Amino acid sequence: MDTTDGSSHTLGSVEKSIAVLETLWKLDGAGVTRIAQSLDFSKSTVHDHLSTLERNGFVVSNGGTYELGLRFLNFGEYVKRAQPLYAVAKPAVTELAEQTGERVFCMVEQHGLATVICLAEGERSVQTDLRVGTHSYMHCSAAGKAILAHLDRDRTEAILDRWGLKKFTGETITERDHLYDELETGRDRGWFVNREEYRPGVTAFGVPLRSNGEVTGAISLSGPAMRLAGDWEDRELLTQIRSTANVIEVDLSFQ
Amino acid sequence: MDTTDGSSHTLGSVEKSIAVLETLWKLDGAGVTRIAQSLDFSKSTVHDHLSTLERNGFVVSNGGTYELGLRFLNFGEYVKRAQPLYAVAKPAVTELAEQTGERVFCMVEQHGLATVICLAEGERSVQTDLRVGTHSYMHCSAAGKAILAHLDRDRTEAILDRWGLKKFTGETITERDHLYDELETGRDRGWFVNREEYRPGVTAFGVPLRSNGEVTGAISLSGPAMRLAGDWEDRELLTQIRSTANVIEVDLSFQ
DNA sequence: CTGATCGTTCGTCATCGTCGAACAGTTTAT
């Protein structure tokens, strides 16, 4: 999958270490042998990588089994706070969740994926698998569409080339033209929607966040499809979401 | 500093990548040239590492300058939630902060450092530089002492050998015997204290958390030294802290 | 327009990452 590069100066040993870390993540911790056969590396190679990573705090060993280390938490919190949006969006998102009772997210694009940087739950918010730090595809999330709609066409194309339009439910948009239409209508009316396109029964509305004319992220509000189905109540809900986005944009411009 | 190892099979290129990541962290993002001269690597080497790390989401480039990527947030949140203590301690810590109005931490030991895995602020809690994910030395924090006091003597020695007893204030304990005495008295009475040993004006009380007879972490409560100076009110405060710790220990044993 | 600086590309050489075999513990099954 990566041997076709040819002249690229990518460091194989570093990528091996990353593969070990990914495996440790997928398997929720594992031993040398398990990782070695999962990646088709030799045991000694895996051991070398693990001990190097452990010496640096990215891995921790508990009597034969290895896990990801707390140094990731250190870097992770730093990266979260380094996002200009975080400090501003956090209180606004929390307030919107309290007002509406639903779950509210703030997401940022990086590497073609939308990542949750902060989240707040309302009183009646439903369960979800989206946590802070979760990466999600942009074609099937309300916030992702909001961001995608405001990128250069080339960039959008590149993102769709890289990640495809994976189908999660019967409602997921899997055709490019369909998605482009959706992005255009969303761009025109100022908000975006994900109607059970990622999880059955879950609908979300998304609004982009602009700073200096550039879209730097988006907020989205998600809840049960039943509750968010009507067009009448949506008007009220949407003005609340757009109002929150507006507050964030203004706050962002003053710091 | 590491060339004296001799026979160790540590992967130099991986450690170089880690050094690049650390530099990116220290400098809050930087360009190739800046990193290269900061680490005394060649520009092309730094570039190779950065592009490899970027291809994997650990670094992101914004027009010439590089920053740490959001993938660290993904891993960081995962590691946080992977700690058995996290889910149990979070609500208990929050409640204690509300009750007392002070700032409360839950910390876990790894690689000889105490790392904050969750934290809650009370209404009158003071400012601090401790965030979730912050690593701190164990000899000068209340939670760190609580954990240190219950490790094997060999382990404690190894930790002090590795990290030393760095002096932060005039109150910091910098001699081993002094620390061992302090750990013993704390172990006997069941709680530990840090009286302005890390930051002037900040005092903290710490209590260990046991699971199956083993200490897996600690909680601590910190506030202004003035407020936490008396011995009378401390009695009340300490029973609240110990009671919270007790709740966590019981909850932990039932999952 | 010019000089200096940036990030990037490229090809070479010597380093050092990889592997298999052997090691020492630990658990499982007989």
Next chain:
DNA sequence: ATAAACTGTTCGACGATGACGAACGATCAG
């Protein structure tokens, strides 16, 4: 109790590959 089948770890040697300096094109300051 004993052996067989694991585990993680150590070690040395070979050859892939990571590091470097030089040259590149792009950008910015004066």
